Amino acid sequence: MRYMLLIYxxxxxxxxxxxxxxxxxxxxxxxxxxxLKKSGAWLAxxxxxxxxxxxxxxxxxxxxxxxxxxYADTKEQLAGFYMIEAEDADAAIAWAAxxxxxxxxxxxxxxIWEQTM
Amino acid sequence: MISERPDIARAAAEAAARQSYGKLVAFLxxxxxxxxxxxDALADAFAAALERWPKAGVPRRPEAWLLAVARRRRVDAVxxxxxxxxxxxxxxxxxxxxxxxxxxxxLPDERLRLMFACAHPxxxxxxxxxxxxxxxxxFDAATIASAFLVSPATMGQRLVRAKNRIRETGIPFRVxxxxxxxxxxxxxxxxxxxxxxxxxxxxxxxxxxxRNLATEGIWLGRLVASLMPDEPEALGLLALMLFAEARRAxxxxxxxxxxxxxxxxxxxxxxxxxxxxxxxxxxxATKGVVGRYQLEAAVQSAHTTRRLTGRTDWAAIKQLYDxxxxxxxxxxxxxNRAVAIAEADGAAAGLSALDELGDDKRLHDYQPYWAARAxxxxxxxxxxxxxxxxxxxxxxxxxxxxxxxxxxxxAGLSRAxxx
Numbered sequence: 001m002r003y004m005l006l007i008y009x010x011x012x013x014x015x016x017x018x019x020x021x022x023x024x025x026x027x028x029x030x031x032x033x034x035x036l037k038k039s040g041a042w043l044a045x046x047x048x049x050x051x052x053x054x055x056x057x058x059x060x061x062x063x064x065x066x067x068x069x070x071y072a073d074t075k076e077q078l079a080g081f082y083m084i085e086a087e088d089a090d091a092a093i094a095w096a097a098x099x100x101x102x103x104x105x106x107x108x109x110x111x112i113w114e115q116t117m
Numbered sequence: 118m119i120s121e122r123p124d125i126a127r128a129a130a131e132a133a134a135r136q137s138y139g140k141l142v143a144f145l146x147x148x149x150x151x152x153x154x155x156x157d158a159l160a161d162a163f164a165a166a167l168e169r170w171p172k173a174g175v176p177r178r179p180e181a182w183l184l185a186v187a188r189r190r191r192v193d194a195v196x197x198x199x200x201x202x203x204x205x206x207x208x209x210x211x212x213x214x215x216x217x218x219x220x221x222x223x224l225p226d227e228r229l230r231l232m233f234a235c236a237h238p239x240x241x242x243x244x245x246x247x248x249x250x251x252x253x254x255x256f257d258a259a260t261i262a263s264a265f266l267v268s269p270a271t272m273g274q275r276l277v278r279a280k281n282r283i284r285e286t287g288i289p290f291r292v293x294x295x296x297x298x299x300x301x302x303x304x305x306x307x308x309x310x311x312x313x314x315x316x317x318x319x320x321x322x323x324x325x326x327x328r329n330l331a332t333e334g335i336w337l338g339r340l341v342a343s344l345m346p347d348e349p350e351a352l353g354l355l356a357l358m359l360f361a362e363a364r365r366a367x368x369x370x371x372x373x374x375x376x377x378x379x380x381x382x383x384x385x386x387x388x389x390x391x392x393x394x395x396x397x398x399x400x401x402a403t404k405g406v407v408g409r410y411q412l413e414a415a416v417q418s419a420h421t422t423r424r425l426t427g428r429t430d431w432a433a434i435k436q437l438y439d440x441x442x443x444x445x446x447x448x449x450x451x452x453n454r455a456v457a458i459a460e461a462d463g464a465a466a467g468l469s470a471l472d473e474l475g476d477d478k479r480l481h482d483y484q485p486y487w488a489a490r491a492x493x494x495x496x497x498x499x500x501x502x503x504x505x506x507x508x509x510x511x512x513x514x515x516x517x518x519x520x521x522x523x524x525x526x527x528a529g530l531s532r533a534x535x536x
Contacts (some may be wrong), residue, residue: 034508
């Protein structure tokens with residue numbers, strides 16, 4: 001089954017982290033991505049730019065609304081994602097637990113809604 | 118009445134919960150095999166105690182009080198739920214229990230029987246430890262789920278299914294006969310060790326829920342060892358857990374960084390626990406039957422000789438792992454054996470022992486394999502391969518402190534390369 005691992009972190013805290021900490025975290029992400037790939041679990045994944053770069057679009061009553069900023073203005077924001085192939089929910093949770101994001105924020109595990117023909 | 122102070126009453130209710138929970142579930146469920154029903158009735162009884170004891174004082178015999186209330190609740194529940202033949206049967210059983218000599222004597226301890234039911238071969242192996250944690254210790258599904266890395270909803274379903282199975286398939290609440298005891302006891306011990314290991318693997322020991330799980334594992338180990346004092350493997354398991362627990366404080370330094378076993382400060386080891394474990398292991402050895410847990414405890418014992426001799430006896434550890442791979446071979450044992458070989462006979466010998474495992478697919482996602490491999494490759498000066506193996510280990514590690522430790526080792530490699 002395919003699962004999304006959605007990584008939520010405190011953007012302000014991340015931006016304020018010292019350089020060596022930032023380096024340590026990005027090295028950990030690099031190793032994690034490699035481990036996913038070598039295990040054959042990796043399907044896709046990327047880091048997102050901070051929510052300052054986000055634009056939210058919504059159509060209401062026939063009018064398009066374009067707003068600066070993320071969908072919800074919360075402290076913890078979506079910062080990146082992985083799409084993985086995992087045997088079952090337990091295996092997906094095990095990968096989420098290894099994600100560096102799990103120790104700095106929260107990793108949400110969501111199964112992909114597979115289209116059945 | 119012992120006391121009328123609410124805080125003391127609350128503490129008494131909590132102490133009773135801790136000491137008596139499993140005993141009460143075991144006693145209530147033993148005849149009907151309805152574990153879930155027993156738990157529900159008991160939950161009501163504890164709620165009633167928390168409400169009543171602070172006002173009216175703690176009863177002289179809290180256990181008997183809780184049991185009486187739980188039974189009354191269950192009679193009510195059965196009356197509500199069932200009619201006809203089935204209900205009459207259940208009600209008769211409950212009435213018999215009501216008349217049992219319970220009121221004057223102490224509650225018979227049927228926890229061992231309950232544990233054997235939870236670790237019955239008809240119960241899926243993966244749910245045995247969670248089931249014991251829930252029925253004997255009263256852990257809730259969400260807490261158990263976090264420890265075992267599954268979703269609370271999934272864990273809840275698995276526990277419910279297992280309890281239904283106990284009732285529907287008529288799994289007996291009894292300690293097996295001699296002839297089948299060995300194998301059945303292994304399942305009970307394995308479930309206890311699983312619980313302990315889940316708690317132990319909370320690396321920083323900061324997460325109280327997990328730390329509690331290790332403590333509870335030891336508590337269960339003590340319980341089984343006291344109820345079956347002549348079973349060498351029960352003693353061996355308790356010794357193993359105590360050896361590990363004795364080193365808990367030494368696993369992290371003041372800055373919260375990971376400290377490998379060989380570099381741990383001896384002053385931080387709990388020497389009283391180590392002594393207790395040694396005594397248990399010696400007592401187990403007098404029974405003349407060697408088993409997995411005694412061997413693993415003996416490995417731990419060999420590690421602790423460092424406190425007496427200043428060095429670790431790697432040759433002995435290697436021999437113990439040789440014996441372990443014969444009677445209880447597993448990837449974990451093979452990796453530890455390879456590490457012992459490396460220490461006793463050199464890194465090259467250790468690495469070829471690891472290479473022999475290379476085809477096992479389970480190792481692809483297994484952090485200790487890659488960490489061991491990385492360490493040995495580094496010692497052999499194979500920097501590029503060591504870097505790759507460290508990356509793999511870092512990517513598979515859950516604990517930030519261990520991840521940091523591995524990252525530092527990896528960085529050390531590239532520094533050595535530049536020099």
